Amino acid sequence: MKITVIELKNILSSELEKGALDHIDESTNLEHFGLDSVGFFTMIYKIEDACNIEFDEETLDQLTLKSTLGDLLSVITAKGVEVVPA
């Protein structure tokens, strides 16, 4: 299973505030970029849909608005999804 960086960026940009992708790094909490709880659920759904995976309840409980982009990438790759350049 693979997801391209562009696909991932499109998902993030649809949920984060405008321009967030220009400043985001892997260590910043996602809520600092305008992510709210509804946007968070939606982002998770879109990643599951794009990667054809399903996070278990335990993983979802660990992911919160306080999570960083790095946390998110970790759980994606832990499901065997490879993030590829294009």
Added chain:
Amino acid sequence: MDKRKVVVTAVNACCSLGHDIDTVWHNLKQGNSGIKPISRFNAERHFTKIGGEIDDAYRDILDLTGQSAVSKNGELSLLCGQGLFLQENAKGIFESYPDIGLILGSGLGGLYFSEDNLKKMYETGGKRIHPMTVPNVDPNSIVSALSRRWQIHGHQFSISTACSSGANAIGTALDLIRNGRLDCIVTGGVEYTFTTLLYAGFDQLRAMSRCNDTPETSCKPFSQGRDGFIMGEGAAMLVLESEERALSRGATILAELTGYGVTGGAYHVVKPIEDGSDGKKAMALALSDAGIDSDNIDFISPHGTGTALNDQAEYNAMAALFGPKTSDIPVVPIKQLTGHMLGASGALEAVHTVKCIEDQIVTPIAYYQAEANQKLNISVGEANQHSIKHAMSNSFGFGNNNVSLIMSQYHH
């Protein structure tokens, strides 16, 4: 008290003929068709395999930044609005009108969103559907999304009256501005129609043409041998303003919206009243609202779906209202070229009518063979210059929802 004059200051449209008004208008003037074999799903098992799909390349020019969940209907609305607000005449309307309104017609709302997630629900045992499904399936989801995007702070609502939705939205906006509730409203209609459920439904209703080998002339409004409509999709929008406010901000006025008539036939779920009496009454009410009579009409944009029953009823209505003049007034049934955009069709036809008034032109269609004793003045192949002071646009929806709009050349 005199009614306030309501004027049209900007229009835009996206449909099978193009993604913006300039392209759509160019193709309408040429009589070009947007009807082709269906590409979005496999239509082989259907009676009808053709339609007026919008080119999906629209997504390349659509700015969806920050749009968490947008239905396909919402995307078409955003595309249409994005182009509208780039126009010189529409720039600055949000600064001029803090309480601007948004009223759109849609017959289906977020049907595609429903259908897409229903499939996923069954595929995943009810587990994994889009978290924003509920807010995206109701008809007002489109207006709601656009209001956030464009910061609409006045009246904002949807009207859903099947194929007359767009026309009813425009008529309602006319009334609200006339009565002084608002000074400016963005109005029109939107419909994303090529969902497998809807297409199969119309196919089973045997309402669509089966002339699959001749897509460009498959829909034959008012012609001999017509066998149904062809599906289309898209959005069309108009900026309506009170005359005094439009003039005060220096806007160029394209046309005046002068009349709105509505009737309900209360007759049948899909069939029209055969003698067209309810449609005739809507047209007469619109004329009365505009303060003119049938002799003043120089142009008709009919509902003209290409189905046997609808066109017969509309012809009967026109013949009863206009008498011998029926065969003289130019009639332009553009659904042959664009496909039937259902809830957006009345809006597209209003936009087309405004453009015809602005350019004083009657656009052609690709095919017309008059029925015996039912000759209409329909141009084929070439556009003609024509003096249009007052024009009528009709939209008749399932359930006998009949709407007629009058648009007029503007005189200060």
